[in-house]
Amino acid sequence: MCETTKMMDFKDTLIFESQKEFYDERGRGARYRMTTVGVSFFKREIGDLKDLPGLIEWLQKNDFCRQIKKEEDNLSLALRVDGCCLRKITEQFIAKNGQPLSCPIANIVMYSLELNGSLPPELIPVEFEGETCIVKMAKIFTSDVVK
Amino acid sequence: MEVARDVMIKVINDRRSIRNYTAEKVSEEDLLVILESARQAPSGENAQPWRYIVVRDKKNMKFLSDLSRRGSGRRFTGEFLSKQMQERFKTLDDPAKKEAAYKKLTSGDVSAFVNEADVNLIVFGKKNVWDCPFDLSAAIENILLAVTALGLGACWVVAPCMDVRDEKLLNEYFGISDEYKSVSIISIGHPSRIPNPRPRIPLEELVFNEKFGEYYYPKKNA
Numbered sequence: 001m002c003e004t005t006k007m008m009d010f011k012d013t014l015i016f017e018s019q020k021e022f023y024d025e026r027g028r029g030a031r032y033r034m035t036t037v038g039v040s041f042f043k044r045e046i047g048d049l050k051d052l053p054g055l056i057e058w059l060q061k062n063d064f065c066r067q068i069k070k071e072e073d074n075l076s077l078a079l080r081v082d083g084c085c086l087r088k089i090t091e092q093f094i095a096k097n098g099q100p101l102s103c104p105i106a107n108i109v110m111y112s113l114e115l116n117g118s119l120p121p122e123l124i125p126v127e128f129e130g131e132t133c134i135v136k137m138a139k140i141f142t143s144d145v146v147k
Numbered sequence: 148m149e150v151a152r153d154v155m156i157k158v159i160n161d162r163r164s165i166r167n168y169t170a171e172k173v174s175e176e177d178l179l180v181i182l183e184s185a186r187q188a189p190s191g192e193n194a195q196p197w198r199y200i201v202v203r204d205k206k207n208m209k210f211l212s213d214l215s216r217r218g219s220g221r222r223f224t225g226e227f228l229s230k231q232m233q234e235r236f237k238t239l240d241d242p243a244k245k246e247a248a249y250k251k252l253t254s255g256d257v258s259a260f261v262n263e264a265d266v267n268l269i270v271f272g273k274k275n276v277w278d279c280p281f282d283l284s285a286a287i288e289n290i291l292l293a294v295t296a297l298g299l300g301a302c303w304v305v306a307p308c309m310d311v312r313d314e315k316l317l318n319e320y321f322g323i324s325d326e327y328k329s330v331s332i333i334s335i336g337h338p339s340r341i342p343n344p345r346p347r348i349p350l351e352e353l354v355f356n357e358k359f360g361e362y363y364y365p366k367k368n369a
Contacts, residue, residue, distance in 0.1 A: 032310040076228060119217055120312045122225030138228050141220030143250040145227050 009088075016092040019101040031101055035123065038104025039111050050115040055108065065105065075145060077113070077121070078136040081105055090126075090133065099125050106135045113139060158296045163344070165300025166260045168336030173265045177297050181335065182268075184293035188286040191278035197286045200269040200321055202332075205262070210320055211269075211307055211332060212262035218306035218313045220255025227253050258306035264334035269321060271329040283330050290333055300338030305331050 023030045042049060046058055056068045066083025084105065093100045103126060110121045121137040190196065202208060226232040227249060239245050251257050261267055270287055272279040287303055294301040308314040308329045317329055354363040
């Protein structure tokens, strides 16, 4: 099958419109129904999702992202994602002053953390710095966060 | 009929989200009235997609409590880290009350009380129905009103099913198949404390005349 640029653009538009329709139907809670989107694909393609550094390397090597930088502390994990293959979809949300409804890169990282014994993390609204997505997640829940 | 009207309005106004319960049991008679009230709710095309699991077993209640705690705690810890929670409470002036609210929410305690109720109803419904979530919401409201009319207390808790990852665990644990969607649990018991009513947005700000933007009721201070 020939995947022309037009066809890729069509698929991106379909994904955006589907997510937008879902948001319009379900409201803000829609994002909680999207926290596993993409995981089955990476399970199939990569197999071992427990190795987080290996997973990040795989995403970069296979052009899912140009670069992912990881910052982590006891409470949270943040990814600075450059050159994401889903960026065009994200930009359509930004253009409508919205948040992307799901981040499959975050979903697979959250799943990997779970496999390493974490509770399912909570994805915080994505922030943007130019072309970079800052994807942050709370790894644990605790009232110690209140200082 | 005036009596029915007055009673109905009183029940609606008296309903609260009850999170504190005595050790007294909910009788089978009362539970039957509650479930029968749910059965009488309206549903699109009379599809009646609702199904319920009655949970009283301590181990199962503990599972629901743990799942609810982590669902709420995770969400609110995220909201605190992203400053959404601070925005939500910005009008609360008392710093001690503010901190207490932050701690209660981020700890997950706000939803973990469910195992202190005598009964939990898991509310789930058939996916292959046009209006399943709306139908289930109507049934839940009937449950809450019946509970209030019986002098009992209940709380509508979505924490264990809101995130698809948690709902999957709940469904697996209770053997709910993929044809169904779990939407909530309803904790029911004898209230040990009736909280004050929560503030309500005045009707003047809620209702519009013929089209959105023009208020139906004049503002009282206008």
